[in-house]
Amino acid sequence: MNPNTFQYSESFAREMDAKDSLAHFRSRFHFPKVNGQEAIYFCGNSLGLQPKTVKDHLEKELSNWADLAVDGHFHGEDAWYHVRKKSKPALAEILGAHEHEVVAMNNLSVNLHLLMVSFYRPTKQRYKIIVEAGAFPSDQYMLETQIKFHGLDPADTLVEISPRPGEHTLRTEDILAEIHKQGDSLAMVNMAGIQYYTGQLFDMQAITQAAHEVGAVAGFDLAHAAGNALLKLHDWDVDFATWCSYKYLNSGPGNVSGIFAHERYAERPDLPRFAGWWGHDEGERFRMEKGFVPMYGADGWQLANSNVLALAAHQASLDIFQEAGMENLRAKSEKLTAFLEFLIEQISGKSGVLEIITPKNPAERGCQLSLLIHRGGKAVFDEFYKHGVVGDWRNPNVIRLAPTPLYNSFLDVFRFAKILEQSLEKFA
Known part of the structure; x- marks a missing residue:
């Protein structure tokens, strides 16, 4: 307009x-109230409002727990053993992905660490990481400690891109130039989708393409982008991403995160990862045997069984997103x-x-x-x-x-x- x-x-x-x-x-x-009056709420970038249907979704699962107890894992509507599947259609639409490329699990910082295990594989020559200067603290701490975990020095490894003097946001041309400058030394670009402080939406497609041109991988923290910006992660060829559900996805304080892993990694049992039994081949899971075999797609990064009550609140909002588009x-x-x-x-x-x-x-x-x-x-x-x-x-x-x-x-x-x-x- x-x-x-x-x-x-x-x-x-x-x-x-x-x-x-x-x-x-x-x-x-x-809507919350301030001094007895309905608030003008402009803080969805920090915590989204509660959908009125959350209570019904939670009460349904509480009833299943009360009526079925352990049998709720395999019986009744939306048996808990497969409960993660219910959110996949909406998440795929919101993230611009295939359903097998996304799964709701854990929290954002946990997922960042898990994805770094798989996608940050530094060598003597190729070890550097590009991030925007002033990234959200969780990202800063995660990158710093992951770098140290590999015995490297963050001061030498982490390349932080700052705006030009007198400017507040990054120019895409400067990001791409830095990627090509680092060239063979660059292992990963790991940036926000939307920068939390300035609100800048980065050109993830161009950044991913440039990273791939120099042989690096590209991953994004979509905490401020999921449910806010139009995303096409599969088409943009993004390697991996994670997000939280409590901001624009309106799923409750501290609620479940999710990950995206491009389908080229869907069948990569050789890819290093920290495994848990919920990421193991579900057809063989209850044999309780050693020897991890990852599930197809993003599901192979799961650790523990799904948080059913968290996913119930999450689904209340995802239903609205599917309805609105x-x-x-x-x-x-x-x-x-x-x-x-x-x-x-x-x-x-x-x-x-x-x-x-x-x-x-x-x-x-x-x-x-x-x-x-x-x-x-x-x-x-x-x-x-x-x-x-x-x-x-x-x-x-x-x-x-x-x-x-x-x-x-x-x-x-x-x-x-x-x-x-x-x-x-x-x-x-």
């Missing part, structure tokens, strides 16, 4: 909501984020108080906008929280806002803008 057609008015926001074919999904979520969600997201951007620019004008550091090009961002606030700082953030806006503060002076298409409206964005305007007048 052309931003030139936007208007800073409540009537325009209501008109946009009336045209929104996804507007009815808002009623499928619980990622293409539809992305189309609304671009409009919603552009409207927020327009209103912020209208309010800030040429004052220099606010600076949006997230890329302006919709193809280079998800629904998150990161704002540098040059005057007023956290006082402005705290003020608009008092008035019902739930966003996210990151030191030293960044506010992250994520209007999420499943449950946020254009009227939410307008109401936020009015509160922001008042907060800036008071503190900036």
